[in-house]
Amino acid sequence: MVFTPASASSPREDFRALLEASYEKRNLMHLAAGSTVPLLRKNVWLVVRGMVKLTALSINGDEMLLGLAGPNEPFGDPLSNVEAYEATTLCDTDLLCLTCEEISREPHLAMALLQGMGTRYRQSESMLALLGLRRVEDRVRGFLELLANDYGKPCEQGLRLDIKLTHQELASALSTTRVTVTRVLGALRDEGWLHIDEKRRLVISHLPAAGRVRTRCA
Numbered sequence: 001m002v003f004t005p006a007s008a009s010s011p012r013e014d015f016r017a018l019l020e021a022s023y024e025k026r027n028l029m030h031l032a033a034g035s036t037v038p039l040l041r042k043n044v045w046l047v048v049r050g051m052v053k054l055t056a057l058s059i060n061g062d063e064m065l066l067g068l069a070g071p072n073e074p075f076g077d078p079l080s081n082v083e084a085y086e087a088t089t090l091c092d093t094d095l096l097c098l099t100c101e102e103i104s105r106e107p108h109l110a111m112a113l114l115q116g117m118g119t120r121y122r123q124s125e126s127m128l129a130l131l132g133l134r135r136v137e138d139r140v141r142g143f144l145e146l147l148a149n150d151y152g153k154p155c156e157q158g159l160r161l162d163i164k165l166t167h168q169e170l171a172s173a174l175s176t177t178r179v180t181v182t183r184v185l186g187a188l189r190d191e192g193w194l195h196i197d198e199k200r201r202l203v204i205s206h207l208p209a210a211g212r213v214r215t216r217c218a
Contacts (some may be wrong), residue, residue: 028094037087042100044076044113045069050093051151051163057084065173067123068163070151074098074116090163123150131175139174140184144194148204157195158205 028048031037037045037052045052052069066082068090069075075087078100103110123146130142144161152159167181174181188194195203 028096031089031093031095033089033091033093035089035093037089037095039077039085039087040097041077044074044078044098044100044103045087046074046096046098046113046116047071048094048096050095051090052093052095053088053090053165053169054080055086055088056082057086063169063172065165065169067120067127068147068151069120072116073120074113075120079117090165119150127173136174136176136180137184137187139176140170140181141188141193143170143174144188144202144204152204155197155203157197157203159203160197161202161204164201 031050039045047069049071052075054066054069054075055063056066058064066085069087077085098109098113103113126146127143130139130146133139133142147161147163148159151163152161154160167185168178171178171181185194189196193205195205197203
């Protein structure tokens, strides 16, 4: 993966421009960190600010991390066939609720949501590709770089992640154990690739070009 800055006319910025009018005309739902987002059969949620964690329960009752939805990215019951699907805010989050009927009536809105769904689809593909890596170390490094690429904020040491995922959540996303994730994170810190700032947020260092695996970025 590679850290690539978004272009001046990135799909995300186009998406925001198309929806700014809707933001202004509607009442947003504000949820505090750790809140469960109600999933409605014929409604799609759009993240305006903040971050939402998407999970499901396995047949053994274990929580599985399916993905994340950040600013300008949609989620909701109409976009998933997974049973026991749940959405939880990772930080204070503002959400916009759109009905399926409304989306079908307004082509510009449907096109904008399609762009946001494309971002989520690429994230899902990347996560599936990571699960094909044999070494857990490569999975953890790749997953953190994916998150930094999509949601990281530039800082002096690299890209900072304002979202907080537990070691167990990382383990469930990467099909490994919490103990292994803790060990790998410690090794990444020792080599200087990963840092923890004063607020306990993860910072992913910029990698030399020769050490990166190139992939297409949104």
